[in-house]
Amino acid sequence: MTLPVHGLSFDVEEAFHALNMWSATPPESWAEQPTRVEAVVDDILALLAEHDVRATFFVLGLVVERNPQIVRTIIAAGHELASHGFSHRMAGDLGPAGFEQDVVRARGLLQDVSGQPVDGFRASTFSIGRGTRWALPIVARAGHSWDSSVFPVRHDRYGDPAFPTTPVHLALRDAPPLREYPLLTRPLFGRNWPAAGGGYLRLLPFAVVDGALRRAARAGQAGVVYMHPWELDGGQPRHDLGRLRTLRHYHGLERMRARLQRLLERHRFGPVGEIPVATGSALDPESLPD
Numbered sequence: 001m002t003l004p005v006h007g008l009s010f011d012v013e014e015a016f017h018a019l020n021m022w023s024a025t026p027p028e029s030w031a032e033q034p035t036r037v038e039a040v041v042d043d044i045l046a047l048l049a050e051h052d053v054r055a056t057f058f059v060l061g062l063v064v065e066r067n068p069q070i071v072r073t074i075i076a077a078g079h080e081l082a083s084h085g086f087s088h089r090m091a092g093d094l095g096p097a098g099f100e101q102d103v104v105r106a107r108g109l110l111q112d113v114s115g116q117p118v119d120g121f122r123a124s125t126f127s128i129g130r131g132t133r134w135a136l137p138i139v140a141r142a143g144h145s146w147d148s149s150v151f152p153v154r155h156d157r158y159g160d161p162a163f164p165t166t167p168v169h170l171a172l173r174d175a176p177p178l179r180e181y182p183l184l185t186r187p188l189f190g191r192n193w194p195a196a197g198g199g200y201l202r203l204l205p206f207a208v209v210d211g212a213l214r215r216a217a218r219a220g221q222a223g224v225v226y227m228h229p230w231e232l233d234g235g236q237p238r239h240d241l242g243r244l245r246t247l248r249h250y251h252g253l254e255r256m257r258a259r260l261q262r263l264l265e266r267h268r269f270g271p272v273g274e275i276p277v278a279t280g281s282a283l284d285p286e287s288l289p290d
């Protein structure tokens with residue numbers, strides 16, 4: 001049996017765009033904050049080239065406006081370009097009309113700068129889930145053919161525990177079909193727990209994400225993992241965020257690069273949008289229980 005190729009993805013945003021940072025760096029201040037994302041993306045691209053791995057880069061519209069060359073560098077290195085929306089506000093905060101505007105604006109900008117169609121989307125902070133499933137048809141109507149915004153877990157900010165944990169075709173109302181690639185989880189004590197990289201790779205033992213990838217591969221399933229460039233930027237300026245947010249944002253930054261390297265050595269990875277989705281009946285997300 002050939003092992004499945006897992007999806008590797010990077011949400012390309014500045015450290016100050018992360019929700020945990022908003023108390024110290026509110027959106028009104030973003031234009032004046034120093035930009036650091038480009039150098040880290042260059043480092044990631046070099047690391048991926050060393051391991052001969054292609055990945056997906058979900059680039060935030062605000063980053064494209066300020067650093068348009070980042071898009072061209074990512075494409076020139078052979079990776080998949082996708083959209084992380086424009087403003088980094090969560091779907092539930094934007095509401096349907098605001099979300100649609102945000103998604104359409106980001107895709108248009110990415111296509112203008114890259115000169116190629118943009119098929120994939122990931123919402124800020126995995127904010128499509130229970131209570132915001134209305135966002136999926138909007139993503140599809142904006143022209144995307146796949147999405148990777150749903151984290152099928154219970155969490156204080158996001159998540160949709162009723163959602164399938166493996167890639168699935170969606171049948172949406174009044175919208176074209178969409179492929180959904182949920183973020184990697186692992187079952188324990190009758191629940192699905194997040195194991196998709198990012199903070200879970202930084203804060204928990206390496207075996208959590210590593211084990212979830214091996215478990216998925218044994219079951220013939222591709223898992224989707226993510227990381228932020230700022231999680232690999234140990235030199236970023238430190239802000240006073242309070243205890244929980246300090247832990248969530250800064251803990252483990254210094255070991256993240258080595259952990260990414262280990263994952264690259266131990267698993268097969270490729271772009272998210274190239275993961276095959278098993279055919280069969282498509283899921284109507286509106287039919288899921290709340």
Ligand SMILES: [Zn+2]
Pocket residue numbers: 011013084088123124125
């Ligand atoms: Zn993000």
